[in-house]
Amino acid sequence: MQQRLSPNETNPAGLAFSTGPMNSDRLIQGMAEGGDFRIIAAQTTNTVETARQLLDLAPVATDALGRALTGSLLLARLLDKNVKHQYVTLRFEGNGPLGVIIAEANVAGSARGFVANPVPQDVGLDVSRAIGRGLLTVVRGTPPAGKPYTSQITLEGGGVAQDLTRYLAGSEQIASAVLLGVLNRRDGVAAAGGIVVQGFPHASPESIDRIERRIREAPPLSTLLDKMRIEDVVATVFHGCQYKQIDSSFNVPLSYSCSCSRERALAPLALFSPDELREMIDQGGSEVVCQFCGRKYRFSGEDLLALHANPDA
Template sequence: MEQPDRLIQGMAGTGDFRIIAAQTTLTVETAREILDLAPVAADALGRALTGSLLLARLLNKDARNQYVTLRFDGDGPLGTMIAEGTVAGGARGYVANPVPPDPSLKVGQAIGRGMLTVVRGMLPAGKPYTSQVTLTGSGVAQELTRYLMRSEQIASAVLLGVMNRRDGVAAAGGIVIQAFPHTEEAAIAAVEKRIREAPPLSTLLEKLPIEDVVAQVLRGMDYKQIDSSFDVPLEYRCSCSRERALAPLVLFSREELQEMIDEGGSEVKCEFCGRRYTFSREDLLTLTATHEA
């Protein structure tokens, strides 16, 4: 029986490191199904979704409803890729070209070089905080590590993994190991050595639950998981609604709206979850009325 996706937290090295880890297998498999992702797209977006959930928790400054949006605008074949995660454990994503022509590309190449925009804010409103770093084409974990260092001054190691099998996503997850300002160089060097020597994360995730994966990666580092009552259940969840789907239609001109009315209505599809919202002639007529006002 597959265990539900969850985020866990812990400490290592007698208070030198904060650990946040997530098992996201079902979340990423759901994304693959909804968005019809090719393996490399599932790999890239799976890592990004996991990263957004980990960062939402890592950057949480007592904002219980914080979200983190990662927008990858790279020159690779996937095109724009968006992953959004919340502290509450919901994640959703989007890939412009979910089936790139060359299936043999690595994630870093599939995303390419360009710009990573990180937005964090609070739902439903609140002023979002935005920052950008260049994308180097080195892979999602490396890009996020650089973002954390440059924009948040957080020294960390980010490990992400997705294991694709013929019938879908077999395992996905990630770990963030955050060093504190007081953490000594020797302790950081020891963690870096452990990470280098550990098997690839995706391989571990396929065999073991996330609790055991973290314990294995940090073996000998005095790792302790925080009480599991603090675990956060994770799932693919979209926050779209009929009202929000209707909002962009206001931007259409009267003539364009009239055309939709003549055709008997309009349908808007959510890019994140595929849900379809249909708007009748009457709904659209209300919009043209706002144009006249």
């Protein structure tokens, strides 16, 4: 039994998993090779564990969504063009048993996600086969104004980190490497996080060589994350590459949080036909469940009647 990292608050052993500043989820930033490389890294253990609990995810679904959530948080920061409200949405539509997976994050450090089939029958699948082959759609935008920027690449079954690396190289013209890891234990997520390395055009061939070798030789990220905090994980992976972390006052706290509201939950109901609305009203109302956080919004017959009377509201 691995009780040390139990998310169960009634378990006194769970105290070891304190949520103090050093254990809180956070995004850190740094440079390597004298400024030839930018490095962004995230510790997302609590964020992924929250997703697992809210969405009742099986381990392979936790692994897949955890990587996607971590990736979306890293990309939201990496692709930041000084826009305060930028968000990034990753939509994986593969032919694997998990079905559609959505991970969404903003530059302020909030993330939320969704897995169409959170408990696949074959529990022994690895992440890439559980997602399968298909399409990855990446949307980034800045609500409420600004047209979202959308691009698509094929999912080739190599895993979330590889897909995101290909997306960055193709659609964003960014030479990068993405490393992601989630470590599941019987009672929850023991560790999760990721690193994205961006090479600048002025990087020397020697420094590219050193960084590539360090990435190739790095042990699986989840095993490092299990043993040390994210600052030390990055320093370990890039030892000998003049890695320097930017002042921790630039860290971004990360969390799983959903932006749903009663108003937003009601809006899609306006799309039902008057007959369908009438039927819901006759049945005494309707309930809408948020697919990202499981929150339930209950609408009475009167709420729906108002919608019925004023369909443009």
